[in-house]
Amino acid sequence: MLTHEEITSLDEILSSHDYDSASVIAIMQDIQKTYRYLPQEALTYIAGKLKMSEAKIYGVATFYENFSLEPKGRYVIKVCDGTACHVRKSIPILEEFRNILGLSETKHNSDDMLFTLETVSCLGACGLAPVCTVNDKVHAAMTPEKARELIKELREEAADEN
Structure with a gap:
């Protein structure tokens, strides 16, 4: 209602x-x-x-793929697993995001609804691989360490705004 x-x-x-x-x-x-x-x-x-x-x-x-019928977090993280990103080790980055956020292949939203994690076939930034986006902002040459730092920064940003 x-x-x-x-x-x-x-x-x-x-x-x-x-x-x-x-x-x-x-x-x-x-x-x-x-x-x-x-x-x-x-x-x-x-x-x-x-x-x-x-x-x-x-x-x-x-x-339209951009529409969602399911709730999404404040920060939507899309990890590219296209060929260029995959061969440059996007899967360990995806796994690091899942570990940090308590997510899995079937659980895409963090419990606090701050984060949604998705995988996509291509973000069109192959020369910057491996890449992810956060609310459509590209983050290039990602590593598991950069993923941890990114989550830390986003959590701090969210805390500052509340």
């Missing part, structure tokens, strides 16, 4: 796009920026407001 504040926020997003169903992707991008994923209740709400079927809304949400 959506709260009054959530409905107000969704209405502001919809209004900024003139309640135009042709802007559904941009609307969903704005919702994801707000929540870090697309909550089911929000999708149901915008379907009604845009006079679109929920099936159509879910079709858009599941078609």
Whole structure:
């Protein structure tokens, strides 16, 4: 069930796009920026407001890889495991992130929801391999040691902002 504040926020997003169903992707991008994923209740709400079927809304949400129907942490770390990164030892980096954050192949979010860890096939930065991104910022020539330092910096940043 959506709260009054959530409905107000969704209405502001919809209004900024003139309640135009042709802007559904941009609307969903704005919702994801707000929540870090697309909550089911929000999708149901915008379907009604845009006079679109929920099936159509879910079709858009599941078609595009950048949309997530699952909650994500404040920091989304993507570790590249494409060929260039893999041969330059991206797996030990991935394993270090998992160890530090208490994650596994099936558990992608840290308990505090500060971090989400994903693997991707290619980040398009092969010359900088091995690479990872944190909220789309590239970190080149990664090592397990650099992974530990990065997590430490991100935790300090989050603590400073709270």
